[in-house]
Amino acid sequence: LLLLVLAATLGIQALSAYADYLALADTVRLVVQDVSLGPQRVEEGEQRILAKARELQLPLSKREVVVQAEPGRVSARVRWQQSIGLWGYTIPLTFEINESRSL
Numbered sequence: 001l002l003l004l005v006l007a008a009t010l011g012i013q014a015l016s017a018y019a020d021y022l023a024l025a026d027t028v029r030l031v032v033q034d035v036s037l038g039p040q041r042v043e044e045g046e047q048r049i050l051a052k053a054r055e056l057q058l059p060l061s062k063r064e065v066v067v068q069a070e071p072g073r074v075s076a077r078v079r080w081q082q083s084i085g086l087w088g089y090t091i092p093l094t095f096e097i098n099e100s101r102s103l
Contacts, residue, residue: 006086013084017093020056024078025097027052031067032076032099039069039103049078058082075100 031045045067053060060080067076078097083090 009086010084010091014093017082017084017095020058020082021095021097023056024049024052024058025099028076028078028097028099032074032101035067035069035076036074036101036103039074042067042069045076049076053078053080072103073100074103 028049031048035041035045046062046065049065049067050060050062053065058080059082060078064079065076066078068074076097076099079095081092081094083092085091
């Protein structure tokens with residue numbers, strides 16, 4: 001029974017982390033779409049991604065968010081690591097979002 005409770009607790013933590021990933025991935029997709037319409041909005045796009053990460057309480061810094069407008073293409077890459085665990089034991093989960101769009 002104890003193992004079942006531990007597994008359920010870790011499962012809930014992992015599901016929460018993946019739900020945050022999906023929410024941020026949606027924001028990144030929208031930012032890339034918006035930047036493709038106005039490539040001069042790269043800095044604003046980075047700020048929107050960071051604001052969403054703060055809202056989700058994700059451990060994300062400015063250097064982990066890269067939005068680029070290159071000739072003919074807009075791309076965004078976001079990487080972070082989130083730990084789950086119990087009683088001092090942690091399991092690091094690494095997340096990466098890559099989104100690109102042609103102009």
